[in-house]
Amino acid sequence: MTNMRALYQEVILDHNKNPRNFGTLEGANRRAEGDNPLCGDNYRIFALVDDEGIIQEVGFEGTGCAISKAAASMMTVRIKGKSVDEAKEMVAEFRAMLTGHLDPDDDHNLGHLKVFHGVSQLPQRVKCAVLPFHALEAALKGEERTSTE
Amino acid sequence: MDLTAANESLATSKSRSWDEIRRDFPVLHQTINDHPLAYLDNAASSQMPQQVIDRLVWYHSGEHSNVHRGVHTLSQRATRAYDEAREKVASFINASSSKECIFVSGTTEGINLVAHSYGRKFIGQDDTILVSALEHHSNIVPWQIIGEETGAKIEVIPMDDRGELILDDLDQMLSGSVKLVCVNHVSNALGTINPIEEIIERAHAQDVPVLVDGAQAAPHMAVDVQALDADFYVFSGHKMCAPTGIGVLWGKQKWLDQMQPYQGGGDMILSVTWEGTKYNDLPFKFEAGTPNIAGAIGLGAAVDYLQSIGLDRIARREADLLAIATAALEELSGVFVIGTAREKAAVLSFGVEGVHPHDVGTILDNEGVAIRAGHHCAQPVMDRLGVPATARASFAFYNHEADIEQLVAGLYSVKEIFGV
Numbered sequence: 083m084t085n086m087r088a089l090y091q092e093v094i095l096d097h098n099k100n101p102r103n104f105g106t107l108e109g110a111n112r113r114a115e116g117d118n119p120l121c122g123d124n125y126r127i128f129a130l131v132d133d134e135g136i137i138q139e140v141g142f143e144g145t146g147c148a149i150s151k152a153a154a155s156m157m158t159v160r161i162k163g164k165s166v167d168e169a170k171e172m173v174a175e176f177r178a179m180l181t182g183h184l185d186p187d188d189d190h191n192l193g194h195l196k197v198f199h200g201v202s203q204l205p206q207r208v209k210c211a212v213l214p215f216h217a218l219e220a221a222l223k224g225e226e227r228t229s230t231e
Numbered sequence: 232m233d234l235t236a237a238n239e240s241l242a243t244s245k246s247r248s249w250d251e252i253r254r255d256f257p258v259l260h261q262t263i264n265d266h267p268l269a270y271l272d273n274a275a276s277s278q279m280p281q282q283v284i285d286r287l288v289w290y291h292s293g294e295h296s297n298v299h300r301g302v303h304t305l306s307q308r309a310t311r312a313y314d315e316a317r318e319k320v321a322s323f324i325n326a327s328s329s330k331e332c333i334f335v336s337g338t339t340e341g342i343n344l345v346a347h348s349y350g351r352k353f354i355g356q357d358d359t360i361l362v363s364a365l366e367h368h369s370n371i372v373p374w375q376i377i378g379e380e381t382g383a384k385i386e387v388i389p390m391d392d393r394g395e396l397i398l399d400d401l402d403q404m405l406s407g408s409v410k411l412v413c414v415n416h417v418s419n420a421l422g423t424i425n426p427i428e429e430i431i432e433r434a435h436a437q438d439v440p441v442l443v444d445g446a447q448a449a450p451h452m453a454v455d456v457q458a459l460d461a462d463f464y465v466f467s468g469h470k471m472c473a474p475t476g477i478g479v480l481w482g483k484q485k486w487l488d489q490m491q492p493y494q495g496g497g498d499m500i501l502s503v504t505w506e507g508t509k510y511n512d513l514p515f516k517f518e519a520g521t522p523n524i525a526g527a528i529g530l531g532a533a534v535d536y537l538q539s540i541g542l543d544r545i546a547r548r549e550a551d552l553l554a555i556a557t558a559a560l561e562e563l564s565g566v567f568v569i570g571t572a573r574e575k576a577a578v579l580s581f582g583v584e585g586v587h588p589h590d591v592g593t594i595l596d597n598e599g600v601a602i603r604a605g606h607h608c609a610q611p612v613m614d615r616l617g618v619p620a621t622a623r624a625s626f627a628f629y630n631h632e633a634d635i636e637q638l639v640a641g642l643y644s645v646k647e648i649f650g651v
Contacts, residue, residue: 086597090590090648099585121589122606122619145619147587148649207593 089200090148097152102159107141116144116217117229118209123150127158127217135166142217147210149201154214156195166222173215180208245541249548252540253629255280266599269634274419274447274578274625275603276469279533283472286532290525298524299498299515313524316531317514320479323534324464325455330513331487333480334527338446339369341465341480342413344517345442346373348490349463354410356382361404361439363414364390364615365423368608370413370444388414390615394421394570398430405437412441416448416464420609420621421570422553422578424448431460440486446470446478450627451549451576453542456481468526473533477526480517487513494519545628549577552626556635563642565651569621577626580607583642586649588622594648595622595641602638 107128115126123146130139140158145151157176161169172191178184179192179199186196201211220228253259256278261268270278290312296305298313321329335341350373354360360374364387371385378385386404389397396414405412412434417424431441440462448454450471456464463486468477482490492499492510496519501509510516537545556579560566569580583591592604603623606613613619624638645651 086594086644086648089593095649120605122610122613123589124619145587147589149590151587204593207589210589 085200085203089204091197091200093156093194093197094148094152097155098148101142101151101155103141103155103162105141105143107139110139110141112221112224114217114221114226114228116213116220118146118150118213119229120209121147123147123210123213125150125154125214125217127154127214127221129161129218129221131166131222137161137164137166137169142214146213147207149198149207149210150213153195153198153211156197157214157218160193160195161218169222170219173219176215177212180211245539245544247540249628249631253631255282255536256629257281257284259629263599263601264597266637267633269600269630269637271624271626271630271634271638272601272603273450273627273630274470274607274623276475277450277472277627278629279472279474279529280536280629282536283474283529283532287474287525287529290528294528295525297521309524312528312531313522316527316534319531319534323454323538324449324479324481325457326481327457328484331481331484333482333487333514333517334522335465335478335480335517336476336523337467337469337478338444338465341463341478342369342442342444343373344480344493345463345465345482346377348493348517349411349486350374350377350381352490354381354383358383358408358410360385361388361409361412362386363388363396363425365394365396365418365421365425365612366413366415366609367419367444367446368610370415370442371611374411374413383410387611388412390612392616393572394418394423394612394616395572396423396425396430398426398433401430401433402437405434405439409434409437409439412439413444414441415444415446416454417445417451417576417578418570418572418609418612419447419578420607420612420623421572421580422447422575422625423570423572424452424574424576426574427461428459435460447576447578450537450545451542452546462486468530468533471530471533472536473530474526477523477530479530484513487517492516492519496520498522540628548628549626552630552632552635553577553579555632556624556626556638559635559639560642563639563646565646566642569616569618578623579625580621580623582618582621583645583649584651586645586651588620590649591622591642591645594645595638598637598641598644600634600638600641 110128112129125144128141142154186199294308296309298310317329442463443461445466449466464481469475499519565584588604
């Protein structure tokens with residue numbers, strides 16, 4: 083039970099139950115859909131990026147497990163107001179943390195997203211947490227569809 | 232190793248207790264995350280008893296060679312064991328001849344073989360293929376491929392909220408240019424036992440053949456393909472205590488004779504010249520290349536094993552486990568059963584309110600309970616029921632009540648963590 087508590091921390095359960103920035107974003111100029119074909123998780127990410135390359139608005143919708151939904155919710159909170167480059171950097175750091183290449187106690191720009199560190203201990207769940215980040219990256223690159231496979 | 236003695240002991244095993252039988256399965260006797268393993272993912276893949284493992288070890292250590300080729304002793308041993316396995320399989324499903332039993336890699340390949348060899352020959356542009364709403368992707372996608380190639384239409388036999396097929400309009404659906412009905416015997420996602428006798432009878436009344444996906448039925452109930460009068464019946468070894476990579480396509484000879492081969496190569500020919508090739512007789516016409524010899528022999532051993540217990544006894548045991556588990560889950564607040572057909576095999580799909588099945592699966596695994604979480608390769612079933620996925624506990628005769636107690640304890644943890 084102990085390591086399950088470490089995985090399903092209060093903040094993750096809260097974002098799962100009450101996802102922030104949930105819903106379609108009218109006027110978005112970046113969007114992408116992310117699928118995990120193995121489990122059927124599916125998210126759509128929307129962003130409004132201004133001429134200066136700043137993410138002014140962001141939203142997401144879709145279905146999936148607590149890990150993927152909380153990751154999507156917390157990701158949107160984290161990137162709002164950040165530049166596209168900063169967001170891309172954060173995607174890389176998140177992926178590195180989940181694959182054991184970034185120590186959450188070292189310097190990084192992940193903020194609260196470090197609560198997902200525990201997922202790196204469950205290889206079969208890493209894709210769940212990474213899926214929304216995958217989709218965000220695709221949206222920012224101008225791609226429309228991505229998959230964890 | 233004394234296989235004769237092993238076989239004799241099997242022959243007397245009809246009276247063995249379930250505890251004794253459970254001890255035949257070495258994989259079950261381990262701990263996962265400091266809990267005893269409660270293996271409840273049998274609909275995905277079952278476990279092998281020591282008797283099957285021993286048979287495989289004996290084949291690899293004393294018999295391995297290629298079949299139908301060599302004059303030497305080892306090849307003769309391998310050929311004999313391989314051919315005997317086919318006889319065992321034929322008797323297991325009461326086929327009128329072992330020539331009608333084609334070894335394939337599994338149910339998926341068996342259905343693809345029929346789609347390729349029957350579909351390309353008998354299904355054309357203006358034809359229809361009836362597929363039930365309860366199918367696994369392996370009994371949907373091959374028909375969609377044939378549909379794309381030929382222009383044939385796919386029509387879906389609908390299901391209700393319980394997970395039972397609605398057959399009210401079946402006769403009308405069968406009229407017209409229907410060339411095949413594709414239906415599973417038991418739904419892998421919900422456990423529904425479909426009334427395939429009735430479906431076959433009504434299809435045959437309009438001269439439409441029926442393919443039955445028996446992957447979830449063959450390990451759990453006695454199957455008699457002659458009594459069913461199916462046209463094709465397909466199943467997998469790894470869901471019935473045999474290794475992966477082996478399965479059986481049974482087909483009526485009248486169809487198999489008319490069908491083109493699935494793959495070309497060695498073993499499926501009588502003679503090859505640049506002018507043309509004469510295909511081999513059944514079943515070899517459909518078994519190109521060196522087959523999965525070890526797998527087939529393992530499957531033969533699994534058939535011996537299951538028959539030594541008795542399929543009827545197995546079915547009763549699994550019905551008991553299903554009833555106990557269903558009652559236990561129905562008592563848990565916030566837990567709901569998905570798929571409430573009146574006739575069910577030991578597959579129990581369920582959900583926990585507000586909790587995604589994947590999270591259920593992770594927390595249960597943390598307590599040693601192995602279940603499946605996901606769409607079960609049956610996305611249209613999930614869409615029909617309006618759920619993205621389910622958690623699924625599926626039972627085999629070697630499960631015991633302690634597995635169900637562990638499942639329930641795990642579900643209490645899920646409820647506690649998620650505040651359900």
